[in-house]
Amino acid sequence: MKLSDRTRLIKPSVTLALAAKAQVMRAEGIDLVNFTAGEPDFDTPQRIKDAAVEALKKGMTKYTDVRGIEPLRLAILEKYRKDYGLKYEKTEVLVSCGGKHALYNAIQAVIDQGEEVVIPAPYWVSYSDMVLLAGGTPRLARTSEESGYKITPEQLKAALTSKTRAFILNSPCNPTGAAYGRDELAALARVLERHDCLILSDDIYEKIVYDGFRFHSILAIEPKLRERTIIFNSLSKSYAMTGWRVGYVLGPAAMISAAANIQSQSTSNATSIAQAAALEALTGPQDEIAVMVGEFHKRRDVIVKRLKGMPGITCFKPQGAFYVFPNVRSLLGKTANGKKLSSASDVVDYFLTEARVLAVPGEDFGSTENIRISYATSIKEIEKGCDRIEAALKKLE
Ligand SMILES: Cc1ncc(COP(=O)(O)O)c(C=O)c1O
Structure with missing residues (x-):
């Protein structure tokens, strides 16, 4: 079928696509740390x-x-x-x-x-x-x-x-x-x-x-x-x-x-x-927002501290939202399992295959040297994901 020219201008939302991928992997029983969420992990009040x-x-x-x-x-x-x-x-x-x-x-x-x-x-x-x-x-x-x-x-x-x-x-x-x-x-x-x-x-x-x-x-x-x-x-x-x-x-x-x-x-x-x-x-009463933000705040502090302590990664401390966007420029050019990491997407792929951690590559956000990690998940998951990333980083040559 011939599709309109308009459809060729755009691509599907990468964040939604990766969130769907994470769901499928988890349904298959894979122990995945999912850092793709573009939404609060809290339930609606x-x-x-x-x-x-x-x-x-x-x-x-x-x-x-x-x-x-x-x-x-x-x-x-x-x-x-x-x-x-x-x-x-x-x-x-x-x-x-x-x-x-x-x-x-x-x-x-x-x-x-x-x-x-x-x-x-x-x-x-x-x-x-x-x-x-x-x-x-x-x-x-x-x-x-x-x-x-x-x-x-x-x-x-x-x-x-x-x-x-x-x-x-x-x-x-x-x-x-x-x-x-x-x-x-x-x-x-x-x-x-x-x-x-x-x-x-x-x-x-x-x-x-x-x-x-x-x-x-x-x-x-x-x-x-x-x-x-x-x-x-x-x-x-x-x-x-x-x-x-x-x-x-x-x-x-x-x-x-x-x-x-x-x-x-x-x-x-x-x-x-x-x-x-x-x-x-x-x-209605607005107190739930402060509770949620208080939780995000704690998680932000944990993830920023962890990422800052990792070799080859720098991490800007966000003032808002629930994402960090660490810079992985120093990892580009390194080799993993015989394959060179040439882009943020390669780094995301490597973290997925080696560490079972899913983040979002920076390319679709307009950056070739960052990856997006959502901390809309528990501190336990954040620590687990960071442990795994750290172990994967040690294997890079
Ligand atoms: C910056 C920004 N604007 C707008 C939206 C749209 O959100 P929604 O359509 O769920 O209101 C999002 C969702 O991720 C966002 O991050």
Whole structure:
């Protein structure tokens, strides 16, 4: 069958593919340490599940407004008002089937053929493919471990051209865990103020931050960017709700309306009972988040310490999210079982075959010398995985 040209532009999500591979290996009885998870290992809090059950019992099983049920949209507006002092109207929010879907719709709504989107690399795997699907061109701005994996104002200035339509800001970042402080955002805002492009702010890890770090919205810092900023968020990570598929986008009414039209011609509304659960998540007690973040914090400290102690690996200490992105450059060129390690993918393959540890290669995140390890797993598993990696490293020649 002839497939559309569009399908040739993109590849399947590597993170989802590897998570599926890990499941198959475990089902086959292989004692695998799985470091691929892009989701909290905690269960969705009971009060949220109960809200969905209640909605189901009450017969909330029909289509809803494409944009989402009104109480949920109002709860989202209230959250952004309370957390960051940002005021949005009902016409400026759209609930979608996960944050990924919210980003997809919005990118379809604002990017035209040939327009460039500046993406600091390393970046979350789906940004570039979503831009390609919209006919746009991803323009990567490489950051390094030395610069804390953050784009500098100078770099941003150099990356913005007359073709730039948008800049993607993801803080805290998947895969590096880097998060921008207030002053850093203010400096980026000063550059963006002078360049007429959109700012796509993916806030999905806003609540998962460590060491007293405070998340700031670039818009709260520079309100002049209001008409050009689009905010994305999701219930997935903060409330351990990845499978429920509820995310949302906030932005100027015309853009929201266009994204809602796209959604109305594809998925229609996010699942009705998942919306009821999301409403409870946002409006009920928020204590579960702190408990979860406390756990992630302990795990981050363990894994960073372990990785830093390994020869040939350097590891940036993340300020947020639940991933580390160790640099394995020094391992490239070494030999394992007669085979030379030439790429981050080779290192991942080696850890899988030799140590039964599965990580994600950096290539799809825009880095050839890093691997992504998720610490959304128990400290016991983290220690076990690190012991195995350490033993495998000793065998390299
Ligand atoms: C940076 C980032 N944005 C968006 C998403 C989308 O998440 P979801 O579609 O589950 O809301 C993810 C998921 O891994 C992510 O890491």
